[in-house]
Amino acid sequence: MKMTLRWFGERDDSVTLEKIRQIPGLIGVVSSLPEIPVGEVWPLDRIMNLKNEINQFGLELEVIESVNVHEDIKLGIPSREQYIKNYCETIKNLGKAGIRVVCYNFMPVFDWIRTDLSMKLADGSFVMAYDGEWIEKTDPLQLVAEVTGSSQEFSLPGWEPEKLKELKKLFQQYKEINEEKLFANLKYFLEQIIPVCAEYNVRMAIHPDDPPWPIFELPRIVGSKENLERIVNLVDSPFNGLTICSGSLGIKRENDIPEIIRYFGKRGKIFFGHVRNIKIQAERKFYETSHLSNDGSFDMYEIMKAYHDVGFTGYLRPDHGRMIWDEEARPGYGLYDRALGIAYLTGLWEAVSKSKKS
Numbered sequence: 001m002k003m004t005l006r007w008f009g010e011r012d013d014s015v016t017l018e019k020i021r022q023i024p025g026l027i028g029v030v031s032s033l034p035e036i037p038v039g040e041v042w043p044l045d046r047i048m049n050l051k052n053e054i055n056q057f058g059l060e061l062e063v064i065e066s067v068n069v070h071e072d073i074k075l076g077i078p079s080r081e082q083y084i085k086n087y088c089e090t091i092k093n094l095g096k097a098g099i100r101v102v103c104y105n106f107m108p109v110f111d112w113i114r115t116d117l118s119m120k121l122a123d124g125s126f127v128m129a130y131d132g133e134w135i136e137k138t139d140p141l142q143l144v145a146e147v148t149g150s151s152q153e154f155s156l157p158g159w160e161p162e163k164l165k166e167l168k169k170l171f172q173q174y175k176e177i178n179e180e181k182l183f184a185n186l187k188y189f190l191e192q193i194i195p196v197c198a199e200y201n202v203r204m205a206i207h208p209d210d211p212p213w214p215i216f217e218l219p220r221i222v223g224s225k226e227n228l229e230r231i232v233n234l235v236d237s238p239f240n241g242l243t244i245c246s247g248s249l250g251i252k253r254e255n256d257i258p259e260i261i262r263y264f265g266k267r268g269k270i271f272f273g274h275v276r277n278i279k280i281q282a283e284r285k286f287y288e289t290s291h292l293s294n295d296g297s298f299d300m301y302e303i304m305k306a307y308h309d310v311g312f313t314g315y316l317r318p319d320h321g322r323m324i325w326d327e328e329a330r331p332g333y334g335l336y337d338r339a340l341g342i343a344y345l346t347g348l349w350e351a352v353s354k355s356k357k358s
């Protein structure tokens with residue numbers, strides 16, 4: 001297991017590499033180039049600059065989260081050809097720069113969705129929360145206003161302003177797209193990029209939909225064990241695999257995260273893991289918590305044990321943390337609670353390892 005932390009780059013993150021390097025147990029960060037518009041080629045020199053900057057702090061950059069997929073690819077319209085070609089060029093450059101895993105998602109229009117980015121818990125910390133009833137009563141424009149209005153000037157991963165401006169048009173275009181079409185468009189995309197990934201030694205790790213159900217009638221297909229199975233079989237290759245995000249998949253109680261980790265981990269299909277806890281309050285209602293088992297709905301020991309049992313050698317990272325100790329940072333991505341998360345998760349890992357030796 002290689003422990004990492006997500007870092008949004010010098011210009012776009014309040015957390016510095018100077019601080020990150022002091023977290024015990026880290027091998028590096030996962031990062032991206034959010035300033036490059038979705039669909040354009042990532043130039044090799046820009047990737048190398050990012051990598052060199054990170055390496056100077058004794059940290060590795062082997063995972064990119066994310067290279068976002070242009071909506072035209074998800075929609076399967078003719079202009080996708082150019083965007084897929086560009087994606088292949090980006091993969092080549094990433095491979096040349098020593099990037100081994102690309103995390104991406106295939107969610108129409110929106111990336112992850114929360115209805116409150118700053119809910120106060122009894123201990124005075126702030127967390128992100130989701131309330132399905134609120135979504136039922138609202139519309140996409142209101143959601144965007146709510147989310148971007150409370151992001152404290154930080155850009156939100158996957159919520160590119162240029163895309164949000166096109167919201168009405170996008171919703172119109174997606175009227176044609178059901179789950180089966182979305183699967184077909186994902187297959188078409190993977191069929192073209194996976195051979196390039198194989199040549200340049202870059203593994204594609206699809207991220208689950210967050211939350212894993214359709215929102216505003218937009219289809220979402222990455223949310224169950226059956227569909228994950230279907231996705232890894234769309235193109236049967238060691239370069240086509242998964243990011244297992246406990247907090248996204250686990251929102252559905254029928255998704256047994258340790259079992260899913262064992263099932264896909266044994267087959268070498270998990271390249272990256274996001275490990276976090278949430279408190280499920282009701283169906284389609286939850287809030288994020290500290291990483292500890294006691295604070296949320298998941299058994300984090302069992303999750304880490306499942307990774308250990310399958311001999312997981314890929315990358316892990318703690319996920320969204322609470323905002324504590326007056327920190328001002330991008331929602332979910334402050335330093336303090338994620339650092340606590342790492343200490344806890346590496347502690348669990350050590351305990352699992354040693355219990356097997358005794």
Ligand code: DNO
Pocket residue numbers: 065066103104105111112157158207332
């Ligand atoms: C949110 C993240 C997602 C994730 C993408 C992967 O905080 O978990 O934005 O990075 O869905 O493409």
